Amino acid sequence: MKKSAIGVLAVMLLVLLAACGNGDSDSSGSKDGSKLDNLKEKGVVKVGFANEKPYAYEEDGELQGAAVAIAKAVFENLGVAEVDGQLSDFGQLIPGLGAGKYDVITAGMAITPDRCSSVSFGEPEIKYGEGLIVETGNPMNLKSYKDIAANPDVKVAVMSGATEKDFMIREGIAEDQIMMVPDIPASFSAVESGRAAVTTGTEMTIKMALESANNEKLEFVTDFEQPDIEGVPSFGAAAFSNDDDELREAYNEELQKLKDNGEIAALIEPFGFTEEMNIVEDDITTESVCNGDNY
Structure with missing residues (x-):
């Protein structure tokens, strides 16, 4: 019995020493390094993009878009050679980040107080407004969210997870007027079929999507x-x-350099954005937006 006990203790000691040895060898490697060090060592960062033109989309087998261009420029300057971009439904980005599917998510995602409690935003990269798409001729003369709210018979289609639902509710549109759909094409289909009278989304997204659809x-x-x-x-x-402070701060530092040298404007202009309408003012910060100080 004593010999057996000694043998068990010896085995346990060997296992413990082996574990300590593995930890020592990993301390200089990627496992115990910072998130940014790990990404540099691997040479690739996994970025989740919402499949929304002109922010992120696939064309001729390659990812294109303003958000893609910015992310590639920032991570290249950080020493991460490859952006492994993965297109997703907008509503799946934050859950995917939380599940570890992505290292970063970006798609012109609006900074909002609610989202600020779920994720840690980098500094603002781009600004934009809202837009409407209706039947040709705009038979119901809809020119604002208040116009929709004033007519309870009007149904509006909006992409799941988008901020527009909250905007519309605050403008007086009833919950039962709002039809949630998975993506932009589905919202167009809802209007074209008559199931909805109007759809809304970020201005550039739905405008360019309609131009691509060539739907008269x-x-x-x-x-x-x-x-x-x-x-x-x-x-x-x-x-x-929320625990990736170092990576976020490093990203912000390189992003600020792109802002300071005017490269942000050059990166987004090929996708229909303009310096006059879409560049974020210097005094706008993520903290101020999260706190609601800018409105």
């Missing part, structure tokens, strides 16, 4: 009245897990 049955409302509420205009940014 629908039109973009050019004289849409932007809602005068907290959250409009929206400020889009990359988002990180």
